[in-house]
Structures are given as C-alpha cells and as structure tokens.
C-alpha cells in the first residue's frame with residue numbers, strides 16, 4: 179500500500195491511478211466492517227483508495243475526539259491485506275488550515291435523531307466527505323449502513339450538490355452474537371459487551387412481529403423496549419421506526435421502514451439500525 183499524507187502528493191499521484199477509483203473514507207481503528215467496504219472497493223475498482231482521518235469537526239465539545247481509538251500501524255497493515263492500493267492520511271492542519279471558513283449544511287435527513295442529539299455532527303460529516311471527495315476525486319465511495327442516517331445525509335448532499343460520485347451503501351457487519359461492529363465497541367467493559375447484543379435482539383424481534391402481521395409501530399416499539407430492558411445497564415436514547423428514505427416517523431409499517439436505535443451502555447453510546455419490510459414486500 180502507498181501511504182500519502184499531503185494534498186500535493188495526492189494531486190500529483192492521482193492522475194496516474196487506473197480508473198475507476200473506489201474510495202473508502204474512514205476514521206481508522208479498522209474492523210471487519212471497514213474491511214468489507216475495502217474488499218468491495220478493490221473488486222469494483224482499478225484503484226482502491228482509503229482514507230484515515232479522525233475528523234475533529236464532527237465531534238461535539240463533550241465527545242470522544244481526543245480519546246477516539248487510533249492505531250495507524252495496524253490500520254495500514256489491515257488496509258493492505260484488504261487490497262487497498264493507496265492510503266490517504268492527511269494531518270488535521272492540512273485539511274483545516276488556519277482561516278478555514280466553509281461548511282456544508284444538509285437539512286432534511288440530517289435534522290432528526292442524531293442531528294438533534296449531536297448538533298453540528300452532520301455538518302462536520304458532510305463537510306469532510308465533500309472535501310475528501312474533492313481531494314481524492316473517486317468514481318464511487320463506499321459507506322457502511324451501520325451509520326444509516328449518515329449514509330442518507332451523504333446521499334442527499336451528493337444529489338443536491340451534483341457531486342459526481344456514486345455512493346454505495348453496504349450492509350452492517352455483525353459479531354457472531356449480533357452486535358454491529360464499531361470502533362467504539364472497544365470502550366465496552368466485558369459486562370457491557372455481554373449486554374450489548376440486546377440491541378440486535380430487539381431489532382430482530384421487530385421484524386418477527388411484522389412477519390406475524392403486527393404492523394403498528396407503537397406495539398412493535400413497546401416489545402422492543404421490553405427486550406432492551408433485559409440489559410440492566412442500558413438506557414435508550416431513541417428507538418424509532420422511520421421511513422427508510424426520509425427518516426420521518428411512521429405509524430404503520432406499510433412501506434419499507436428502518437428502525438433506528440441509539441442507546442447508552444455505561445459510558446458508551448451505541449447506534450444500530452435494521453431494515454423493516456412490510457409483509458407483502460418480503461420474498
């Protein structure tokens with residue numbers, strides 16, 4: 179893998195990359211979820227590029243920017259083993275030099291849920307993703323569905339700003355017990371880690387209910403809360419059934435829906451989501 183740190187080097191080298199260029203933006207501390215995106219980029223591209231950049235503008239003042247897990251050496255090795263050709267690891271002051279003054283603000287899907295709880299978060303995400311797209315100039319970019327709202331926000335931005343990048347969403351990768359892979363899982367104590375799969379159990383329970391013909395979201399949510407209550411240290415931040423595209427809350431699962439969940443488990447905040455198809459749309 180070739181590692182690039184400066185924008186000048188990137189500008190010089192990117193002319194020579196065989197197209198199409200597939201791009202996987204990450205904040206590092208790679209896990210299997212990232213590696214699936216990287217292998218897919220490898221398969222579908224002439225050049226597979228990944229970035230590692232812990233983006234300060236998407237963290238709130240009381241969030242974990244300074245303690246976010248980092249391990250560049252291991253990341254470079256893992257990215258290479260997943261077939262990445264170029265790893266872009268820019269320093270913070272190269273991305274946001276003194277005097278930096280521009281931000282990308284998405285409304286619509288960026289407003290509810292994470293948008294309400296983490297003011298400025300999606301502004302930071304949209305800004306860095308657009309900047310990375312402009313720097314790397316990929317043909318396609320790969321994102322995990324684990325951050326479902328983020329994926330919808332990026333799709334909205336790309337559509338609204340006519341960004342010539344094909345956005346590819348890839349299914350969430352889970353541990354054997356159902357916990358969605360996330361770099362932040364490393365914060366969990368062994369006891370919390372044991373409780374965490376309750377989130378996935380609750381989401382699966384919802385699809386079971388819909389399959390049994392129960393489609394009112396109030397009843398489904400009540401049962402999901404009961405499943406989550408089995409994990410003693412868990413506190414639900416939000417648990418909602420929304421339209422898969424607009425992220426607006428639904429009363430009945432009468433079209434493709436998404437359950438969005440955010441919970442606090444000890445000192446860690448975990449998010450997950452699950453697709454929910456109405457009975458007639460299931461094969």
Ligand code: PAF
Pocket residue numbers: 203204205231233236303306307325328
């Ligand atoms: O999902 C992430 O890791 C980040 O939000 C992203 C898309 C790399 C932007 O910093």
